[in-house]
Amino acid sequence: MPPDHRRGTMGSFFQRKQNPVMFRLRANVPAPLTYGKKEVAVTTVHIYQPSKTAMQSGSGNTHSWVLEFEPAAPKLADPLMGWLGSSDTRTQVRLKFGSREEAVDFAKRKGLDYRIQEPKTRRIRPKSYAENFSYQRVD
Numbered sequence: 001m002p003p004d005h006r007r008g009t010m011g012s013f014f015q016r017k018q019n020p021v022m023f024r025l026r027a028n029v030p031a032p033l034t035y036g037k038k039e040v041a042v043t044t045v046h047i048y049q050p051s052k053t054a055m056q057s058g059s060g061n062t063h064s065w066v067l068e069f070e071p072a073a074p075k076l077a078d079p080l081m082g083w084l085g086s087s088d089t090r091t092q093v094r095l096k097f098g099s100r101e102e103a104v105d106f107a108k109r110k111g112l113d114y115r116i117q118e119p120k121t122r123r124i125r126p127k128s129y130a131e132n133f134s135y136q137r138v139d
Contacts (some may be wrong), residue, residue, distance in 0.1 A: 043090070044070040047103045048117040065103045067095040067114075 046068045052059055069090035078085055097103040100116070107114040131137065 043072065044113045044115060045107055046070055046115050046117065047100065047107065049100070049119040051119070065097045065100050067097065067103045067106065069093055070115075 047065060048068075049065050050062060052062050069088075071086065071088055071091050073086045073088040075084045075086045077083070095103075095106070097106065104114060104116070
């Protein structure tokens with residue numbers, strides 16, 4: 001036998017012909033839970049340039065623009081486990097663009113309402129290590 005037909009390998013699992021398994025649905029099974037609205041007529045997206053995190057000193061990952069969908073359905077607690085969930089899966093999508101104009105063009109092409117958050121300019125004051133020991137230093 002070739003090595004992929006050995007017992008317990010994935011090759012033998014996928015190559016065997018198996019009869020399809022049929023399941024009977026019970027009539028008294030409750031319908032699955034749904035959260036919020038199914039369809040929303042107007043979709044709003046948020047376009048912004050991410051700021052640098054506190055864990056980095058450079059400006060990495062701050063040159064691209066991000067498009068995120070606004071939540072269209074509220075998050076509700078699951079009655080059984082208490083976990084928060086929503087029927088809106090678009091909030092999990094983050095699209096990155098090279099420029100602001102590309103993100104705006106994408107939103108216009110898809111017919112999305114958009115909200116742009118302008119980035120705050122970072123003001124870097126030049127200073128030297130010697131200023132830490134200056135007599136004019138104000139504590």
